Amino acid sequence: MRLQNLTVIFIIIILPVILLFSMYTKTQIDVLSLQETYTATLNVAVYDAVKAFKTNTLNDLTSKSAQSMIRDVNASINTFASSLALGFGVDGQNQDYIMQYIPALVYTLYDGYYIYSPVINQTTGEYEHILKPYIYYTVRYQRGNIDVVINYTLDNYLTVYGNIGSEYVTKAGYLESLDLLTVNGDNVVYDGITITDSEAKEYYKNAYNFTQWVTDELGEITEGDAKPIGDWDQESYSQFAGHTQQILNFENAENNPREDNSIFNSHRKGIIKLSIQNNLNAAMASYSRNSSYNFRMPVLQDTEWDQILSNISVIGFMQGIPMGLKVYNGYSYVVNTMNKEMVTENTVCFTDANGKIHKYDCPQMVESGIIGHKQYLFEKIQVERTEEVNGSYETTREWTYRTQSDYQNPTTGTYEPFDYGNYELCYYCMVSNNYEPVITNTRRKLLLETVAREKYRLYNKSNELNI
Ligand SMILES: [Zn+2]
Numbered sequence: 364m365r366l367q368n369l370t371v372i373f374i375i376i377i378l379p380v381i382l383l384f385s386m387y388t389k390t391q392i393d394v395l396s397l398q399e400t401y402t403a404t405l406n407v408a409v410y411d412a413v414k415a416f417k418t419n420t421l422n423d424l425t426s427k428s429a430q431s432m433i434r435d436v437n438a439s440i441n442t443f444a445s446s447l448a449l450g451f452g453v454d455g456q457n458q459d460y461i462m463q464y465i466p467a468l469v470y471t472l473y474d475g476y477y478i479y480s481p482v483i484n485q486t487t488g489e490y491e492h493i494l495k496p497y498i499y500y501t502v503r504y505q506r507g508n509i510d511v512v513i514n515y516t517l518d519n520y521l522t523v524y525g526n527i528g529s530e531y532v533t534k535a536g537y538l539e540s541l542d543l544l545t546v547n548g549d550n551v552v553y554d555g556i557t558i559t560d561s562e563a564k565e566y567y568k569n570a571y572n573f574t575q576w577v578t579d580e581l582g583e584i585t586e587g588d589a590k591p592i593g594d595w596d597q598e599s600y601s602q603f604a605g606h607t608q609q610i611l612n613f614e615n616a617e618n619n620p621r622e623d624n625s626i627f628n629s630h631r632k633g634i635i636k637l638s639i640q641n642n643l644n645a646a647m648a649s650y651s652r653n654s655s656y657n658f659r660m661p662v663l664q665d666t667e668w669d670q671i672l673s674n675i676s677v678i679g680f681m682q683g684i685p686m687g688l689k690v691y692n693g694y695s696y697v698v699n700t701m702n703k704e705m706v707t708e709n710t711v712c713f714t715d716a717n718g719k720i721h722k723y724d725c726p727q728m729v730e731s732g733i734i735g736h737k738q739y740l741f742e743k744i745q746v747e748r749t750e751e752v753n754g755s756y757e758t759t760r761e762w763t764y765r766t767q768s769d770y771q772n773p774t775t776g777t778y779e780p781f782d783y784g785n786y787e788l789c790y791y792c793m794v795s796n797n798y799e800p801v802i803t804n805t806r807r808k809l810l811l812e813t814v815a816r817e818k819y820r821l822y823n824k825s826n827e828l829n830i
Contacts, residue, residue: 397686398693404450406695409679412443412468413697416677420702422744429497436470436494440479443468443679462492464691466647466658469639469678471671473704474516475499476639480646483653490650498642500635506588509581515631517673518705519620520822527580536573537566537818538627540619546571556808563815566822574613582612586630596641603633623669632672647680656683661694674698675705701739706817708810712738712793714786723810724800725792734781735813740765741783 416439420432447465448458468479475497481490500515503525511525511532522535543554544567551558551567558564586606591597610630612618618626640660647658661680663671671678676698684691700710713721716732720741743762750757764784772779791798 394687394689398689398691401681401684401686401691402693402695404447405679405681405693406697407450408443408446409677409695409697411446412439412679413677413699415439415442416470417699417701418745420704421739421742432472433494436477436479439470439677440468440492440494443677463490464681464684465492465679466650466682467643467680469643471517471635471639471674471676471678472497473675474514474520474522478642478646481650490653495646498638500631500638501592502634502638503590503592504581504584504588505590506584509584511581512592515635516705517675518707521577523577523581532580534573534576537570537822538574538577538613538620539567539570540616540621541571541574541578541613542616543619544571544574553811554807556804556811558808558812558815560812560816562819563812566815566819569819569822577611578613582609582614584609584611586610586633589630589634591641595645596637599637599641623673632668635672636668643680654683656690658682661692663694667696670698671696673707674700675702701742703737703739703821706737706814706821708814710738711735711810711813711817712741713809713813718786719789720786720793721789722792723806723813724802725789726798726801727789727791728801730805733809735809735816736783737817741786741788 416435419435419438444458444462447461448454451461453461463481466480470477470479477497478495479492480495481492483489484491501512502515503510503512508528509526511523511527514522514524519538520535521538522533524533525531539553545552546568549564551564551571553567558567586603586608589600589603591600608626608630609615610618610626613620613627615626620627622628643660647660651658659682670676676696678694678696680694682690682692700707702710708723711723712735713723713728714732714734714736715721715729717729719727720738721728723735741764743764745760746763747758747760750759764782766780766782766784788794
């Protein structure tokens with residue numbers, strides 16, 4: 364072939380292919396970087412929402428009512444919307460424009476969750492985001508003469524109501540492994556550790572009685588007996604059909620309600636996940652009906668669900684933003700471990716005689732004067748003061764630390780005020796989180812007693828408020 368012919372072939376066929384390919388690659392790179400920008404913006408907005416939620420709920424010194432929770436969720440949603448608008452460079456008034464790409468925002472709380480999503484406003488015919496009614500983590504079980512509804516939480520607290528034979532029951536309490544816990548009169552031993560703190564003891568005694576009752580009365584219930592409360596998500600529950608593992612039998616050593624992968628916890632998470640998925644699917648499907656984009660619930664990974672179903676969290680979904688040839692579809696979640704609603708081994712901390720705040724297994728913690736606390740108490744709070752200045756009233760706000768009087772000095776045994784501002788975070792365990800854990804029986808006892816005592820206080824407080 365002559366050289367001129369080769370040149371012609373190159374110009375006519377190969378060059379356009381190369382040009383097209385490089386254009387395509389450039390578009391792909393643009394789409395990728397756009398996708399990263401959108402995801403980062405969404406992450407920041409969800410993070411800001413959690414931060415606002417955390418600050419509001421921790422600042423709330425008095426009430427824990429449903430009304431104050433709705434107020435805190437709404438405030439957090441506003442923060443989310445303005446953060447998102449800011450990230451997209453849209454001014455506040457055009458916030459709605461960007462919110463149309465948010466098919467749902469989910470707040471998973473201690474015993475249920477909120478979905479914030481668009482619904483058709485009957486008067487205007489336009490979509491409008493609303494906070495839907497709170498949905499409890501509930502499920503119904505029918506087996507023989509048992510017909511009960513169980514309300515799960517993010518931890519080992521449970522409420523049961525319904526019929527066992529001809530008796531109508533309502534009971535609530537914490538579950539513990541009957542394999543690890545023994546209660547003999549005033550003697551309480553958990554996993555070989557004798558519990559001496561009086562409030563922790565009360566927690567264990569109550570938990571023991573409740574768990575024994577659950578095991579005796581409901582121990583035969585299997586995963587296959589689970590049914591939805593309503594009719595509409597019946598089909599999705601068929602995935603449990605034929606499952607014969609007993610979920611509420613706590614004499615079984617394999618079923619420790621504190622273990623993440625116990626029969627109880629796997630089932631509890633499965634039920635909560637199903638409820639959230641079903642309701643989110645329904646919310647997104649109803650938004651898709653009159654939209655040009657088909658909003659749908661993405662598949663979250665198991666590790667993500669594990670985080671979400673054990674912590675108070677916010678999940679944000681963003682879908683349908685055009686990006687060249689593609690459409691953006693992403694989600695982001697942030698968990699909030701600083702909260703008043705639940706106590707876990709990860710939400711308590713310990714102060715030592717050196718004035719430092721530690722995790723229970725930190726090698727830097729000195730072994731004297733150790734006191735266990737709920738970690739959120741070390742967060743600053745905003746206090747409002749109204750004073751009369753030259754005949755008019757002026758309100759000032761300032762950030763301050765808490766002082767609390769209900770802590771027992773471990774050395775003297777007396778109750779004294781405790782100033783949370785006098786302690787600082789230990790760098791090794793609380794900041795860098797890079798250390799060789801030191802676990803002794805004394806430390807295990809401290810951890811067990813602190814968690815139990817705080818759960819006991821939380822439960823009693825809830826009872827007083829009648830929640
Ligand atoms: Zn430490």
